[in-house]
Amino acid sequence: MTYQVYDTTLRDGAQREGISYSVVDKLAVARLLDEFGVGFIEGGWPGAVPKDTEFFRRARTELDLRHAVLVAFGATRKAGVAVEADPQVRGLLDAETPAVALVAKSDLRHVERALRTTAKENLAMIHDTVTHLVARGRRVFVDGEHFFDGYRHDPAYASAVVETALAAGAEVMVLCDTNGGMLPSQVTRAIAELTERTGIGPERLGIHCQNDTACAVANTVAAVEAGVRHFQGTANGYGERPGNADLFAVVANLQLKLGLPVLPDGCLEQMVRVSHAIAEIANIAPDTHQAYVGAAAFAHKAGLHASAIKVDPLLYNHVDPAVVGNDMRILVTEMAGRASIELKSRELGLDLAGQPETLSRVTRRVKELEAGGWSFEAADASFELLVRSELPDRAPVRPFALESYRVIVEHREDGAVVSEATVKIRVRGERVIATAEGNGPVNALDEALRTGLARHYPELRNFELADYKVRILEGSHGTGAVTRVLVETADQAGRDWVTVGVHPNVVEASWHALVDALTYGLDRAHV
Ligand SMILES: CC(=O)SCCNC(=O)CCNC(=O)[C@H](O)C(C)(C)COP(=O)(O)OP(=O)(O)OC[C@H]1O[C@@H](n2cnc3c(N)ncnc32)[C@H](O)[C@@H]1OP(=O)(O)O
Ligand SMILES: CC(=O)C(=O)O
Secondary structure, rough: OOOOOOOOOOOOHHHHHOOOHHHHHHHHHHHHHHHHHHEEEEEEOOOOOOHHHHHHHHHHOOOOOOEEEEEEEEOOOOOOOOOOHHHHHHHHHHHOOEEEEEEEEEOOOHHHOOOOOHHHHHHHHHHHHHHHHHHHEEEEEEEEEEEHHHHHOOOOHHHHHHHHHOOOOEEEEEEEEOOOOOOOOHHHHHHHHHHHOOOOOOHHEEEEEOOOOOOHHHHHHHHHOOOOOEEEEOOOOOOOOOOOHHHHHHHHHHHHOOOOOOOOOOEEEHHHHHHHHHHHHHHOOOOOOOOOOOOOEEEEHHHHHHHHHHHHHOOOOOOOOHHHOOOOEEEEOOOOOHHHHHHHHOOOEEEEEEEHHHHHHHHHHHHHHHHOOOOOOHHHHHHHHHHOOOOOOOOOOOEEEEEEEEEEEEEEEOOEEEEEEEEEEEOOOOEEEEEEEEEOOOHHHHHHHHHHHHHOOHHHHHHHEEEEEEEOOOOOOOOEEEEEEEEEEEEOOOOOEEEEEEEEEEEHHHHHHHHHHHHHHHHHOOO
């Protein structure tokens, strides 16, 4: 049994507020979708959107698709216009794609009020446009716009639209939940009724669901379970309003839960890479919590989960993350138990399996620190230093000892605000005093510390502060507010690491995070 995985990221997905692909972007997205193994890529509406016209022109020479067939999207001919004379239909042919998708009204209310034509003329528009395109060698899919609402309002008319399209030669009639208001049981029922009423098998039908009830993925899966073989969706669920069915979740559900062979072999594990690459091109931050592909899709925080995962990761994962190209992660927080610490340490290359006392000590320390506002969840490097400071043979080498530091902020007469820091440290037996200016107190402190260390640790030149985040945490249990600072540092090899510092004073909190950052980076540079 074959399934048609039909992607509309470049047409319906591009209708999402905030997305504006260039032609080059569209070509890049098409290549990624092809690598993911979709069967059809709906590239846009040629003739209506100039960039889409250009996309199809360039696609002819610049796209070499291995799995996918390119589809041009458009509408049925206009009411009262001969199909040969309709420039929009001409534009579809000029795109020179092997397949065309036509949006057609299947809700009589839309025919009468939006198209302002008759029930009969709408059926003629569908018939004429499909036969015209089929006669010119195109595979034709018809998207029955508002099918489910239309079927509820007037089942006989919505059924006539389906029959007309298929009789005219459409390969598949796609039932669209255009307003996205359906629930899975309603989709299942409508498909059962339609097939019974018309005698048309569900294998001639397709499904296209918007996500306005947050049921687009479930509705799509329900339709496939009802026998539909052609299903549409978009990368990451991009689309108008709350979006479309997320094709990644749909495909993974069908393949992994229902055992349906929807993608070519070897493609499913490309999912995370393709999802994130498309998000990058769309200029939308990947959703950390997106099912299957999000960075947190297989991240475990609860200590009890980790203790079972230690026995078998599948006890707390619904699938093996590797099958979709994802990884499991253990988060270390106040909710950690010894198993979480053991697994996280193993992730970092530290084997604590035979060291129950060390595990208990680290767990206790993490809980105490987290209660005081520290957060190791995003600060793996500080966590690693903490664990290693409990391991005599792996303890990190501290590059210096602090005697004191001082920071001043000067508001000058001319309005300039200058920060200046002085650090007094001991480095390899030598007392060093270094001073630097910066555009803020933390920057000045960072510069002064690096200046002081530079002669002994020239490799510091390769590190740069990539991100700096400050959060004020409300005081609790009668304590005052504290400040948490997260520092992300990167080196020239493209590695980065995050450290954390916490203190009521923001400069001191930053100091802790900076010292951990340099300690971790230097330690790693010397391993
Ligand atoms: C459910 C969906 O998401 S379908 C995809 C929708 N995508 C888009 O609309 C994006 C691209 N759209 C466009 O660039 C423009 O809307 C165009 C070029 C298609 C049309 O632009 P205009 O000619 O200025 O018309 P406008 O957008 O105001 O109205 C749409 C016209 O198409 C007609 N129309 C709407 N649906 C259909 C249909 N299924 N079949 C035939 N004609 C249709 C309308 O009756 C209206 O005709 P009229 O101008 O004679 O009143
Ligand atoms: C065709 C389409 O995108 C819809 O009806 O939602």
